[in-house]
Amino acid sequence: MEYISTRGCSTAPSTFDALLQGLGEDGGLFVPKSLPHLTFTADEINHFTYQDYANKIISAFFDDIDKQALALAIRQAYSTFDKEMLPIQKLKNSYVLELYHGATFAFKDFALALLPRLISLALKEKGITKKLAVLTATSGDTGSAALRGFNNVDQTAIFVFYPTRGISAIQKKQMTTINGTNTFAIGVEGNFDDAQKALKKIFTNQSFKKELSNRGYLLSSANSINIGRLVPQIVYYYYAYYQLVKQGEIKKGEEISISVPTGNFGNILAAFLAKKTGLPINNLICASNKNNILTDFIHTGVYNANRPFYQTNSPSMDILISSNLERFLYYTLKNPAQVKELMDTLQKQGSYTIENLSLFHDVKAYSFDDEQTLKAIGQVYRQYNYLIDTHTAVGFLAAQAYGQNSNEKTFIAATASPYKFPTAVAKGLGLVAKDEMESLEKIEAATGQKLPLAFKNLLRQKETQKKVTNKEDIAQSILEVLIP
Numbered sequence: 001m002e003y004i005s006t007r008g009c010s011t012a013p014s015t016f017d018a019l020l021q022g023l024g025e026d027g028g029l030f031v032p033k034s035l036p037h038l039t040f041t042a043d044e045i046n047h048f049t050y051q052d053y054a055n056k057i058i059s060a061f062f063d064d065i066d067k068q069a070l071a072l073a074i075r076q077a078y079s080t081f082d083k084e085m086l087p088i089q090k091l092k093n094s095y096v097l098e099l100y101h102g103a104t105f106a107f108k109d110f111a112l113a114l115l116p117r118l119i120s121l122a123l124k125e126k127g128i129t130k131k132l133a134v135l136t137a138t139s140g141d142t143g144s145a146a147l148r149g150f151n152n153v154d155q156t157a158i159f160v161f162y163p164t165r166g167i168s169a170i171q172k173k174q175m176t177t178i179n180g181t182n183t184f185a186i187g188v189e190g191n192f193d194d195a196q197k198a199l200k201k202i203f204t205n206q207s208f209k210k211e212l213s214n215r216g217y218l219l220s221s222a223n224s225i226n227i228g229r230l231v232p233q234i235v236y237y238y239y240a241y242y243q244l245v246k247q248g249e250i251k252k253g254e255e256i257s258i259s260v261p262t263g264n265f266g267n268i269l270a271a272f273l274a275k276k277t278g279l280p281i282n283n284l285i286c287a288s289n290k291n292n293i294l295t296d297f298i299h300t301g302v303y304n305a306n307r308p309f310y311q312t313n314s315p316s317m318d319i320l321i322s323s324n325l326e327r328f329l330y331y332t333l334k335n336p337a338q339v340k341e342l343m344d345t346l347q348k349q350g351s352y353t354i355e356n357l358s359l360f361h362d363v364k365a366y367s368f369d370d371e372q373t374l375k376a377i378g379q380v381y382r383q384y385n386y387l388i389d390t391h392t393a394v395g396f397l398a399a400q401a402y403g404q405n406s407n408e409k410t411f412i413a414a415t416a417s418p419y420k421f422p423t424a425v426a427k428g429l430g431l432v433a434k435d436e437m438e439s440l441e442k443i444e445a446a447t448g449q450k451l452p453l454a455f456k457n458l459l460r461q462k463e464t465q466k467k468v469t470n471k472e473d474i475a476q477s478i479l480e481v482l483i484p
């Protein structure tokens with residue numbers, strides 16, 4: 001597969017190049033030059049496992065990766081998931097896709113368990129003997145999923161920088177208990193913004209790059225713009241749809257709509273690509289919290305990042321610049337030069353405007369605040385005896401708002417386990433607790449829904465990664481552990 005940048009001025013001749021480069025030289029994001037059309041026979045629908053779907057769909061995109069090598073990578077990546085990789089819960093006309101049965105209890109595991117193995121294949125294919133030092137700043141779910149994903153993967157080392165302030169105890173524990181020889185979780189004094197800014201500087205620090213190179217490492221990042229994070233996410237929409245066809249819940253070819261709690265626009269873009277490659281999807285429902293920049297954009301055509309930033313109880317959606325939106329613009333505007341212009345304007349002015357709203361003909365958008373989110377958690381529990389987390393609650397509310405005018409079936413992407421955000425979930429259930437641990441206990445006691453074993457084990461584990469650095473010393477903290 002060949003790739004072109006959303007801004008039209010860069011290309012990558014193969015999947016391997018796109019995986020290793022991450023971003024186009026023109027600042028755009030890579031998209032495949034052509035999209036496959038995916039169909040499934042009755043026999044496939046009856047017999048395919050999740051991994052079979054992954055093999056068929058991912059190899060249709062990444063057709064230059066050796067099929068056997070890809071199959072092995074997929075098998076290894078998904079061996080860390082629960083046996084039932086993607087349970088689906090029916091709530092009246094909706095189907096909740098539980099995308100949180102991977103190692104770190106959020107949907108990001110689907111991509112971050114596989115990406116490191118794809119990168120490792122790319123290094124071998126390109127004959128690169130240096131190792132890759134992958135750096136990422138995290139405010140939550142990406143960090144732990146990246147640490148798990150890169151753990152013990154050949155030719156890589158992963159460094160996750162998390163803020164010492166503004167991170168939950170459980171999220172911190174998920175990072176500081178991982179003990180690979182190539183995995184490093186390092187606290188940065190300050191908040192997420194401090195960590196993110198300090199890390200950005202490192203990517204342009206030439207003497208640091210030279211020091212890394214002396215130690216045998218190239219520099220890379222694990223953020224969600226890499227095409228290797230997007231494609232694995234397309235798989236679960238196909239899988240869920242055909243599972244329900246198999247169970248007789250939906251008819252083959254019947255159109256459904258999909259509600260996705262959205263931050264960086266990656267997960268909903270995967271649904272968009274599922275539609276473009278042949279899955280019968282009617283509307284994409286973009287669900288946001290109080291940071292409603294996408295809702296406004298989809299309703300008015302004005303993308304305006306000059307607005308207050310809110311910390312909400314669905315923190316993984318607290319984002320003002322949704323980088324994967326650029327890929328949506330590429331496909332709908334069909335004019336890379338215009339995409340480039342819009343992105344330049346965004347960079348300069350913090351906003352841009354789209355005149356033609358027909359771009360959004362199959363996208364609906366809704367936003368909900370913290371209070372509505374908590375209420376929804378309580379409502380879903382009382383009505384269905386079913387626990388959802390805050391992000392999923394926002395998706396649920398959007399699906400409900402959308403469904404008022406149709407009796408179409410909707411999918412709701414459940415992006416994190418309710419146990420990952422116990423403080424808010426306990427509140428939503430009307431429970432009072434003094435901290436996260438007590439919230440967990442009270443949720444378990446009140447609902448009788450047992451904490452998953454993997455979660456219990458995590459809580460028992462000792463934090464072994466204790467390194468904390470000032471933001472000025474991030475580079476040094478990396479070089480210290482990468483002994484030449």
Ligand SMILES: *Cc1c(COP(=O)(O)O)cnc(C)c1O
Nearest residue numbers: 141263264265266267316415416
């Ligand atoms: C990352 C994340 C999201 C947002 O997904 P995007 O692909 O960035 O839109 C939503 N919910 C949870 C739990 C997440 O971790």
